[in-house]
Amino acid sequence: xxxxxxxxxxxxxxxRFRFTVPFFDEKLNKEGQxxxxxxxxxxxxxxEALGYKKVIDVNNNYELVLVKRGSIVKExxxxxxxxxxxxxxxxxxxxxxxxxFLERDYVVKKLFESFNTIEMNRNTGNExxxxxxxQNVILKVTSDKIDFIDYENFDGYVWEEEIIKRDxxxxxxxxxxxxxxxxxxxxxxxERLKSIISIIGYLIHSFKNPSCAKAIILMDSExxxxxxxxxxxxxxxxxxxxxxxxxxxxxxxxxxxxxxxKFRLSALNGHHRIIFYDDVKKDFDFESLYPLxxxxxxxxxxxxxxxxxxxxxxxxxxxxxxxxxxxGGGNAEKxxxxxxxxxTYFKNVLTPKEEFGHQLFDDWNEEEWTKFDNFMVSTxxxxxxxxxxxxxxxxxxxxxxxxxxxxxxxxxxDNLISKPEEYQKPSLPNVLLIDKNKLFSDFLxxxxxxxxxxxxxxxxxxxxRYCNYYNIETNHYKSNGKVFVELNISNLxxxxxxxxxxx
Numbered sequence: 001x002x003x004x005x006x007x008x009x010x011x012x013x014x015x016r017f018r019f020t021v022p023f024f025d026e027k028l029n030k031e032g033q034x035x036x037x038x039x040x041x042x043x044x045x046x047x048e049a050l051g052y053k054k055v056i057d058v059n060n061n062y063e064l065v066l067v068k069r070g071s072i073v074k075e076x077x078x079x080x081x082x083x084x085x086x087x088x089x090x091x092x093x094x095x096x097x098x099x100x101f102l103e104r105d106y107v108v109k110k111l112f113e114s115f116n117t118i119e120m121n122r123n124t125g126n127e128x129x130x131x132x133x134x135q136n137v138i139l140k141v142t143s144d145k146i147d148f149i150d151y152e153n154f155d156g157y158v159w160e161e162e163i164i165k166r167d168x169x170x171x172x173x174x175x176x177x178x179x180x181x182x183x184x185x186x187x188x189x190x191e192r193l194k195s196i197i198s199i200i201g202y203l204i205h206s207f208k209n210p211s212c213a214k215a216i217i218l219m220d221s222e223x224x225x226x227x228x229x230x231x232x233x234x235x236x237x238x239x240x241x242x243x244x245x246x247x248x249x250x251x252x253x254x255x256x257x258x259x260x261x262k263f264r265l266s267a268l269n270g271h272h273r274i275i276f277y278d279d280v281k282k283d284f285d286f287e288s289l290y291p292l293x294x295x296x297x298x299x300x301x302x303x304x305x306x307x308x309x310x311x312x313x314x315x316x317x318x319x320x321x322x323x324x325x326x327x328g329g330g331n332a333e334k335x336x337x338x339x340x341x342x343x344t345y346f347k348n349v350l351t352p353k354e355e356f357g358h359q360l361f362d363d364w365n366e367e368e369w370t371k372f373d374n375f376m377v378s379t380x381x382x383x384x385x386x387x388x389x390x391x392x393x394x395x396x397x398x399x400x401x402x403x404x405x406x407x408x409x410x411x412x413x414d415n416l417i418s419k420p421e422e423y424q425k426p427s428l429p430n431v432l433l434i435d436k437n438k439l440f441s442d443f444l445x446x447x448x449x450x451x452x453x454x455x456x457x458x459x460x461x462x463x464x465r466y467c468n469y470y471n472i473e474t475n476h477y478k479s480n481g482k483v484f485v486e487l488n489i490s491n492l493x494x495x496x497x498x499x500x501x502x503x
Contacts, residue, residue, distance in 0.1 A: 013091045020049045020088070024097050036100040043106060044114050046088075047081055054115040057270070057307075064112055069151040073120065074160040078107050120270070122313075123156025124206040130380050131206065132246065133158050134168035134373075141377060143385035146170065159271035161248050169370050173378070176371040177356055177364075178242060184355070185235055187221075187343040194382075195391040199340060200239070201383025204246045204376060206273050208312055210294045214338045214388060215286070215317035217325050221341035221394045235346045236320040238360055240276045243318065245361065246376050247273040250315065254280030265299040268315070277319045286319075286327035286337070293317060293336045324399050341394045401469045405462040408447050413466050417489060430490035436460065436476075436483045460485075 023042040029035050051067045064081075066074045085106075089098040125131050132139040138154050140147040151158070182200075186192035199216055218236040243249065250265070250272045257264060257277070268275070275292075277284070291297070297309040319325060327333035346352055352360050364372070402410065416423070416439075423432035440459050444451050460476065463485060467474045473488035 013087060016050070017088055017091060020046050022046075024094075024100070034096070036097055038097075038100060038106065040106070040111060044111055047084065048116055050084060052076070052081065052115060053118045054112060055120045056117055057120070062113070062117075064115070065118070067118065067157075068160075071151045071154040071157050072160050072163065073118075073157045078112075081107050118157065121156050122158070122206075123154070124208070126207055127209065128384060129207075130204075130384060132168075132204070132377065132380070133163045134166060135163060136167040139168060139377065141380050141384070143381050146377065146381075161269070161271035162273070164246060164373075166369055166373065168373055171370060171374050173374070174371065176375045177360065177368060178372050179375050181235065181238070181352060181356070181360065184345045185239070185342050187345070192391055194386070195389045196239075196340060197379045198383045198386055198389040199338065200243060200376070201379035201381070202388045203243045203274060203316055203318060204380055205383060206247060208314065208316060210311040210314075212388075213293050213316065213336075215289060215293050215319060215336055217286075217337055217339045218318070218320045218342055219325065219339060219396065220322055220344060220347075222344050223322070223324060223395065223399055233347045233351075234342045234344055235352060236342050237278050238352065239342075240278060240318055240320060241361060242372075242376070243274060244276065245372070249274035249276040249318070251276050251278060254278050254284065254319075254321070262300050263302055265297075266301040268299065270313075272315050274318055275315045277317070280319055280321045280323075280325065282321075282323035284319075284321065284323075284325055286325050286333070289317060290327075290332070290336060324396065324403055326400075326403065329404070338388060338390050339393075339396050340391050341396055397469060401465060404465050406450075408450075409443065409459075409462050410466065412443050412446060413463075417470075417472075417487070420489060423487075425486075430488060432487040432489060434485050434487065436463075436485055439463075439485075456483075 021042070023046040024036055024038045027035050027037075053065055053067055054062045055065050055073070056062045064076050064078065066076050066080070068074065085101050086098055089095065089101070123131060128142060130141045132141060138149040138151060138158070140149055182196055183193060186196050202214075203216060218239060220234050220236070240249070240251075244251070248271050250268050252264065252275065254277050257280070265275070292314060294311065295314075296311050297314045298306060299309075300306050325337075325339075327336070346355070349355075358364075416434075417432070420429075420432055423434055425431050425433050436456065436459065440456050443459070464474060466472075467487060471491045473491065475486040475488075477484055477486075
């Protein structure tokens with residue numbers, strides 16, 4: 001058995017070094033002794049013949065890499081170059097050359113910098129095409145087709161860390177445990193299922209268009225913001241884990257993360273396609289991520305210069321939270337995120353292990369992994385066909401209203417609007433005319449204990465946010481030294497009215 005292993009290793013080394021040329025000369029001196037000299041230029045050619053190159057990034061820093069199968073790029077450390085010399089001299093039975101090599105350090109910066117440079121052209125696809133990298137093949141995915149490409153024939157480079165450590169086998173669509181899990185996450189609602197499938201497809205599509213980039217936020221559909229309670233356990237993190245089985249992500253534990261830590265992204269590398277903030281706390285500063293979502297990423301690594309990643313190459317963002325994630329508000333926040341409220345099935349009914357009889361991912365056999373891979377490819381196809389489908393709010397919009405105002409103020413306004421006849425303008429029955437100072441005073445009479453914490457300016461903001469939620473047009477103005485607000489309730493839908501009567 002040992003002899004067979006050694007024989008196979010020898011064959012592999014022969015194959016590895018078959019295109020190399022010697023980097024040393026052997027000559028006899030006057031005394032008839034063999035003198036070995038090592039040529040730096042030949043040494044560079046030797047290493048390059050084995051696939052060693054350098055990559056220069058946008059910050060003008062270089063990395064040593066090994067290019068395999070024509071397109072797979074692997075970062076390497078300097079000692080690997082030295083190991084190649086050891087193996088080569090052993091293979092050709094030249095211990096004296098290895099001894100000569102060790103007399104001085106040939107693995108030096110001036111030689112690295114002379115390696116051929118490759119432009120790390122990462123072919124991430126475009127709006128209509130995506131690529132997924134498996135051990136045996138690259139998948140070129142469009143909305144209605146899957147093509148298979150050998151790594152040797154791929155137009156672009158792939159970081160070795162991007163390659164899924166499984167072979168891809170195309171199968172007919174069938175049952176899949178993870179799809180069943182997603183169905184329960186979506187409350188078995190077809191429209192919500194379409195939304196979460198499109199979200200997964202968006203995340204595993206490595207192409208990024210900064211003009212329409214979104215952070216994906218997964219949260220519980222039931223969050224008691226009034227009592228500041230959120231228990232989790234709904235399966236949000238398992239979606240992040242599933243995405244990480246297809247594209248590499250940088251995992252950041254939101255519970256222990258310090259928002260002011262300037263090195264929190266120090267582990268980020270070029271192969272990461274997603275930054276996964278898992279289980280962030282209620283004080284998580286979403287606004288600080290705005291530049292990362294649509295612009296260039298500037299971050300620091302310890303003992304290194306600041307790094308800049310251009311907007312087209314920055315990772316996408318996935319955030320899970322048991323709380324409402326707050327940003328700066330308004331359109332600036334809204335256009336940078338998609339919020340998906342996860343069903344509480346796995347918190348209130350069964351755990352995933354109880355539901356399926358095993359741990360997702362950890363207990364899968366090869367057949368289940370094949371089904372999973374095919375399902376994930378189908379999510380990419382669905383996204384390429386339908387785009388990113390934003391789900392309808394279940395509770396998130398109303399929870400945000402409660403956070404941005406107060407539950408007492410919402411109750412106060414609900415009562416006010418439920419009795420429109422007290423404020424109606426005779427000529428415009430759908431327009432309510434309200435004296436803001438009187439409204440402020442009336443509200444404080446119901447809750448005198450908060451008088452020191454709010455002001456008329458606060459009330460104006462709360463009115464606007466309340467009316468924006470219920471689709472009520474507002475008009476603030478002054479007249480005869482008084483301040484008024486007109487509320488146009490003609491756009492209140494029957495659904496809004498039902499909600500007002502039940503809040």
